[in-house]
Amino acid sequence: MIALDIGGTKTSIFFSEKKNLKKFKKEYSSIIKEIDEKQKFCVIPTFFKNSKNDFIEFFSMLKSFDKEIISTFPGIVKIEKMQNEFKFKLFSAHFPFLIGKYIDVNFAINDVYAFAYYHARKFFKDPDNREKSILCIQIGTGVNAVHMNFYDYKKLIFLRKIFEAGHITLRQGKGKCFCGRKGCAELYVAGKYLEDIGKGNPLIVFKNNAFKKKYYENLSWYVSSLILVVSPDKIVFGGSVAKSLDIALLHKLVEEKFPHFRIHLNIEYEKDISRISNLYGLIHLYKKFKKRYKI
Numbered sequence: 001m002i003a004l005d006i007g008g009t010k011t012s013i014f015f016s017e018k019k020n021l022k023k024f025k026k027e028y029s030s031i032i033k034e035i036d037e038k039q040k041f042c043v044i045p046t047f048f049k050n051s052k053n054d055f056i057e058f059f060s061m062l063k064s065f066d067k068e069i070i071s072t073f074p075g076i077v078k079i080e081k082m083q084n085e086f087k088f089k090l091f092s093a094h095f096p097f098l099i100g101k102y103i104d105v106n107f108a109i110n111d112v113y114a115f116a117y118y119h120a121r122k123f124f125k126d127p128d129n130r131e132k133s134i135l136c137i138q139i140g141t142g143v144n145a146v147h148m149n150f151y152d153y154k155k156l157i158f159l160r161k162i163f164e165a166g167h168i169t170l171r172q173g174k175g176k177c178f179c180g181r182k183g184c185a186e187l188y189v190a191g192k193y194l195e196d197i198g199k200g201n202p203l204i205v206f207k208n209n210a211f212k213k214k215y216y217e218n219l220s221w222y223v224s225s226l227i228l229v230v231s232p233d234k235i236v237f238g239g240s241v242a243k244s245l246d247i248a249l250l251h252k253l254v255e256e257k258f259p260h261f262r263i264h265l266n267i268e269y270e271k272d273i274s275r276i277s278n279l280y281g282l283i284h285l286y287k288k289f290k291k292r293y294k295i
Contacts, residue, residue: 002062003286004071005111005278006046007240008094008141008191013062014041014279020065039276052097059104070286072111072278073103074142079159086293093178094141107286111278112138112238113159116146117288118281119236119272120153135232137223140239142166143190147230156285156292166190168225170218185225188218191241206244216246220253227254227267234268243273 003014010033015021021040025032034043048054062069075092088108090098116136123134130150137145145165152158166186167179177184187193194202197211205211223235237245247269255265289295 001068001070001283002066003279003282004062004069005114005275005282006049006071006073007111008049008074009046010043010240011046012041012043012275012279014039014276014283015065016040017066024065034275041276041279043275046094049094055095055098069105070107070282071103071105072114072282073108074111074140076164077103077108077110079109086295107282107289109159109282109285110144111140112136112144112146114278114281114285115236115238115272116148116158116281117153117285118277120148121281121284123234124150124153129233132233133230134234134236135226135230136236136238137165137226138239139190139237139241139245141191142186143222143239145226147226147232156289159289165226168222168229170221170225172218185218185222189215189222191239193218194241202241203244216249216253220250220257223250223254224257227265232267234270237269237271238273238277242271245271247271 001016002020005012013024015024018037018040021037021042025035025042028044031044031047032042033045036042048058059069073090073092074094075090078089078091080087080089088103088105090101090103090108092098115138116134119136120134123129133147133149135145135147137143143166146158148158167177167181167184169181169183170185170188172183172188175187176182177186191202194205194215197215198204205215237247251269258265
């Protein structure tokens with residue numbers, strides 16, 4: 001099996017067999033940006049998102065290593081059951097040539113679903129958490145979130161929910177989102193926003209006090225909006241932007257957004273900057289999906 005975590009700029013590839021990773025390394029060393037042979041994964045640029053031919057060639061190449069391929073995709077992945085099999089339809093601004101098309105893979109979901117499932121497995125392992133809920137927010141090139149309680153987790157109900165959290169409106173600015181509306185959170189809290197402000201270097205935003213203040217103000221309003229909608233007991237932040245986040249500062253700013261901010265909301269905050277969380281979450285979710293639907 002090959003598991004992919006496709007991001008806006010980077011793609012992580014996990015090989016279930018170490019020999020296939022070594023073979024891939026030998027043949028495609030020029031595009032590998034990072035490799036961990038012990039954990040059997042590598043990272044390459046997402047070079048195939050702007051060309052249908054590159055996309056087809058990339059997946060054909062992977063199938064020469066292993067026929068069973070599962071993947072995350074940025075954007076909405078709609079799971080449809082047709083007779084005795086499941087199909088996966090993609091709606092993603094990153095892959096305009098695939099919008100509304102079925103993806104030829106064994107399993108596909110949005111990346112935040114894989115990330116959320118990875119953390120939900122740990123969270124709900126504790127019986128004391130089974131009456132609570134968890135919210136997972138991925139901030140990379142774009143931003144999205146998944147919220148689930150124990151029943152959602154156990155029955156995979158969250159897979160049937162399209163929760164496009166990046167399009168909660170912040171009602172500011174004149175920029176138009178790719179969805180056609182103005183003011184989407186996607187425009188003001190995601191990695192693309194940081195790159196635009198930092199003129200190609202998103203880290204500048206966290207080093208400049210004025211930029212940093214503005215960004216955390218945007219992000220705290222965004223997180224506050226999500227809390228009002230789903231009221232989670234725990235929030236986990238992931239994605240490329242998470243490594244730079246000051247969680248304590250964000251926690252403080254979010255609590256100040258509520259009218260009774262002197263009363264602690266008792267929400268636990270955590271960040272996860274591991275590259276393999278999405279991959280492991282995807283693999284475990286795929287196994288659960290097959291068992292749940294007797295595939």
